[in-house]
Amino acid sequence: MSEFVRVAALSEIPDPGKNVYEVDDRFVIVIHAGGQVYCLDDVCTHDDGPLGEGDLEGYEIECPRHGAKFDIRTGKPTLMPATQPTQVHEAKIEGDSIFVRLVD
Amino acid sequence: MSVQAAPTVDQWNAEAFNSYVKQLGEPEWLVDLRQNAFEAFEEMGWPTRKEEEWMRTDIRGFNLKKFDPPKLDEVVDAASLPSGVLAEGVDIGGQVISLNGRTGRSTVSEELEAKGVIFGDFATVLAEHGDLVKKYLFQGEFDPNFDKFSALHAAFFSGGAFLYVPRNVVVEQPLHVLNLIGDNGVDLAHTLIVLEEGAQATVLTESASLDDDQPGFHCGAIEVVVGDRANLRFVNLQNWGHKVWHFGQQKGSVGRDGNLFWTLGALGSRLSKVNQHVALDGPGAHCEVNGVLFTEGKQHLSYHTQQYHRAPNCTSNFLYKAALQDHSRTVWRGMIKVAPGAQKTDGYQRIDNLLLTEHSRADSIPGLEIEADDVRCTHGATTGRVDEEQIFYAMARGFTRKEAMRMIVIGFFQQVFDRITLESVREALGHAIARRVREYE
Numbered sequence: 376m377s378e379f380v381r382v383a384a385l386s387e388i389p390d391p392g393k394n395v396y397e398v399d400d401r402f403v404i405v406i407h408a409g410g411q412v413y414c415l416d417d418v419c420t421h422d423d424g425p426l427g428e429g430d431l432e433g434y435e436i437e438c439p440r441h442g443a444k445f446d447i448r449t450g451k452p453t454l455m456p457a458t459q460p461t462q463v464h465e466a467k468i469e470g471d472s473i474f475v476r477l478v479d
Numbered sequence: 480m481s482v483q484a485a486p487t488v489d490q491w492n493a494e495a496f497n498s499y500v501k502q503l504g505e506p507e508w509l510v511d512l513r514q515n516a517f518e519a520f521e522e523m524g525w526p527t528r529k530e531e532e533w534m535r536t537d538i539r540g541f542n543l544k545k546f547d548p549p550k551l552d553e554v555v556d557a558a559s560l561p562s563g564v565l566a567e568g569v570d571i572g573g574q575v576i577s578l579n580g581r582t583g584r585s586t587v588s589e590e591l592e593a594k595g596v597i598f599g600d601f602a603t604v605l606a607e608h609g610d611l612v613k614k615y616l617f618q619g620e621f622d623p624n625f626d627k628f629s630a631l632h633a634a635f636f637s638g639g640a641f642l643y644v645p646r647n648v649v650v651e652q653p654l655h656v657l658n659l660i661g662d663n664g665v666d667l668a669h670t671l672i673v674l675e676e677g678a679q680a681t682v683l684t685e686s687a688s689l690d691d692d693q694p695g696f697h698c699g700a701i702e703v704v705v706g707d708r709a710n711l712r713f714v715n716l717q718n719w720g721h722k723v724w725h726f727g728q729q730k731g732s733v734g735r736d737g738n739l740f741w742t743l744g745a746l747g748s749r750l751s752k753v754n755q756h757v758a759l760d761g762p763g764a765h766c767e768v769n770g771v772l773f774t775e776g777k778q779h780l781s782y783h784t785q786q787y788h789r790a791p792n793c794t795s796n797f798l799y800k801a802a803l804q805d806h807s808r809t810v811w812r813g814m815i816k817v818a819p820g821a822q823k824t825d826g827y828q829r830i831d832n833l834l835l836t837e838h839s840r841a842d843s844i845p846g847l848e849i850e851a852d853d854v855r856c857t858h859g860a861t862t863g864r865v866d867e868e869q870i871f872y873a874m875a876r877g878f879t880r881k882e883a884m885r886m887i888v889i890g891f892f893q894q895v896f897d898r899i900t901l902e903s904v905r906e907a908l909g910h911a912i913a914r915r916v917r918e919y920e
Contacts, residue, residue, distance in 0.1 A: 400540050423535045423842075425528050440534075479806070 379467070379474040386471065388412075393436070395427040398475055402427070403464060405473055406447050408434060413447045414466035414475045421457040488543045493521070495548065496634060502551045503637070505605065508613055516623040516633030523627040532626070535810045535842055536752050536781040541724050546665050546696040549580030549637045557583040563657040564907040565683040565716055572652030573598045578689075579664035580638035591650060597643040598654055601669060604641040611643055615673050620730030620758055621702045628726040628752075632667055632698045639668035639699070644678035644709075653681040653901070660688045660695035660723060670701045674709035676734070681712040683904070688720030688747070695723040697748075703731035703739065707761055710738045714904050718911070719747035721776055727753040735761025735790075742899050743770040744908050745780050746915070756785040759793035759821075769895045770799035770830075773912050774807035774839070781810040786828065788821040788854075799830040800895050802888055803839035804917060810842045815856050817849040824854040832862040833891050835884070835916075885916045 382396045388407040395404055395417050402417040404427040415436075417427040424440035431437075435444045435453055443457035450463035465476040489495070496517050500510055526533040555578045566574065573587035575598075582600040591598065597608055605612050617623060623633035640656045658668045672682055688695060697719060705711045719725055725748040733739045745751060757766045772780055786795035801809045815826040832841035843860035865887055873883035889909060899905045 397540065402537065402539055418537075423528070423537070 377477045379465070379476045381472050382475050383473045384471055385468055385473055388473070391431055393427065393431055396475070399477055401477060403475065403477070404436070405466060405475060406431065406436070407473075408447065412466040412468055412473050414464040415445070415447060415450050416462040416464075418461055419443055419445075419457055420452070420459040420461050426461065490547045491543060491631070491635070493517070499548055499551070499635060506609055509605070509616070512617060512623075513634050516630050519624050520627060520630035520634050523630060525627055532783065533752075536750070536779065538724075538750065538752070541750070545694070546663065548635050549665055549667060551581070551637070553579065553581050555581045555583035560584070560659060561687065561689070563655070563685050563687060564718070564911070565685050565714060565904060566653070566655040567903060567907070569655075569683075569903045570652055571655045572650060574655045574657070575600050575640040576657045576659065577638040577666070577668060578659045579661050580667050582638060588652065591652075594648050594650075595645040596648060596650060597641065599641065601637075601639045601641050601671075608643070612641060612671070615671060615702070615704060617702075619702050619704050619732050620756055621700050621728055625728060625754070628698050629700065629728050632669070632700050632728070636667045636669040636700070638666065639670045642672045642680065642682060644674045644680050646675040647677040648675075649678070650680040653683050656682065656684040658684075658686045658697075658699070660686070660697065660719065662690060662693040664693075664695045666695070666697040666699060668699045670699070672702070672711065672713070673704045674706050674711050676706040677708045678706065679710045681901070683714045683901075685716040685718060686747075687718045688723060691720035693720060693722060695719065697723060697725045697727070699727050701727070701729040705731065705733040705737040705739045707734040708736045709734065712740045712901065714742045714744075714901065716744040716907065717747055717751065718744070721747065721749055721778060723748045725751040725753070727751070729753060729755040731756070731766070732758040732760050733764040733766055736763040737761065737765070739766045740900070741766065741768045742901075742904060743768065744911075745770070745772045745782065746911055748780065749778065751780040751782070753781070754783045754785075756787065757795065758787040758789055759795060760789050762790045762792045764790060764793045766795045767898070768797040769898045770797070771892055771895055771908055771912070772799065772801035772809055773915060774801070774809060775804040775915055776807060777805070778807040779810075780808070783812045784828070785814045785816060786826055787816045787818070788824040788826060789818045791821050792823045793821065794825040795827065797828040798895060798898065800833075800892050801830065801841055802833040802835060802891060802912070803841055804835045804915070806836075806838045808840050808842075811860070812844045812846065813858065814846045814848060815858060817851045817854050817856065819850045821851050822853040824851060824856065826854070826856040828858045830860045831891070832860070833888065834862065834864050835888070881917070885913055888916050889913060
């Protein structure tokens with residue numbers, strides 16, 4: 376497993392809010408919601424859609440292509456047409472920074 | 480942070496382009512072609528996932544800034560270069576080897592030269608047979624304005640090979656082209672193959688990295704022109720290292736009663752986005768394409784094929800097989816197009832995908848656009864996992880799991896191998912795939 380990498384200052388992402396970052400050649404969405412940070416692949420498992428460009432509603436993010444929704448905490452799909460989870464990664468707040476550690 | 484590549488990059492801007500073209504010292508007609516392509520490159524934006532063509536291929540990680548145009552003053556030590564895998568044990572009639580777009584070796588047998596065959600590295604052929612190059616370069620299916628990458632290629636291309644086979648000349652010995660990339664190298668090779676009426680030839684082209692762990696950038700094109708009644712056997716093996724970005728335009732056309740047998744192997748690269756189009760331009764033209772894709776790690780190979788029937792009584796047969804390991808991805812979009820009046824068309828396209836791991840993924844989108852009313856067009860795609868019962872059966876008879884897996888994978892590809900008539904190509908592909916198959920629980 377890789378190490379935690381600082382991706383942004385906490386102030387860069389409002390609560391609620393999100394941003395897309397490149398970490399180790401991989402594009403991930405970092406989400407600030409409910410005082411916590413979450414990280415998942417910027418990929419909708421239905422059709423490779425740009426999940427990071429979708430709307431955030433509570434703990435769900437909606438793919439702008441076909442409306443599939445995912446739980447940002449688990450990566451699991453909560454609405455068709457997606458049926459497979461998108462990869463979640465570890466994210467944490469330390470001081471005023473957001474750190475991410477990629478899984479796999 | 481921004482996730483879009485910058486629209487213009489210092490090393491590839493107008494000043495760099497002008498300096499590059501000046502160093503090339505090419506004739507005015509070619510400078511004009513390059514200039515037009517460069518202007519198109521400057522005007523076009525980078526592809527985004529909003530476009531149908533790119534919606535499953537994410538190139539946000541690609542940054543042109545990390546690469547420089549080929550260094551034209553770089554001298555290549557031919558003796559230090561590998562010779563590739565396709566020509567092993569083959570009696571070849573000529574060979575062109577390049578490194579980072581610079582020619583290291585260019586040979587052709589005297590026997591072929593005596594027959595009027597022209598073969599060699601692009602710069603040499605251009606200097607000696609400029610009018611012939613002018614007649615065919617960018618005049619066929621290759622379109623510099625197709626996208627930003629094709630425009631970049633047309634503006635900056637260097638290296639590659641040119642083959643011209645005159646009317647009714649039969650070339651028995653295969654001709655071999657090897658394009659290599661070194662550390663952080665760039666390959667912008669342009670391969671142009673022209674067979675006049677009734678000619679016959681076999682061309683083996685391949686690409687490889689000197690070091691599989693080094694990044695690289697290939698932005699190339701292949702133009703194939705098969706004249707009336709001509710026969711071409713063409714092999715293209717993409718075997719770059721796993722950190723190479725590969726963008727390719729591979730376009731062919733076949734004349735009346737001509738035959739194009741095209742074998743495509745795609746094993747390497749970090750990400751590939753290839754458009755492979757064949758146009759059947761004369762009545763009775765035939766094209767057969769055999770594609771083998773084998774992926775591992777986080778590779779992403781995207782192949783967009785098109786078989787375009789522009790004339791009546793033509794046949795096309797595209798068969799692809801893809802096996803995927805680890806977290807790798809393939810995207811295949813196949814299109815059979817039939818123009819108005821192209822009656823009695825027989826078009827076939829198929830891809831079979833074998834998923835060797837849970838996290839690999841294959842997207843297959845076959846398509847038809849038919850504007851004639853007396854045709855037979857068949858297309859299909861299958862995707863499946865390895866059958867555990869087959870593994871068990873083989874293990875019950877003494878094979879290890881890995882041996883069983885390898886046997887099943889090779890068996891999966893056998894249908895394509897059976898259609899490849901060149902033994903050296905079959906062996907090279909078979910060995911390369913067998914080497915890569917790992918054990919999965």
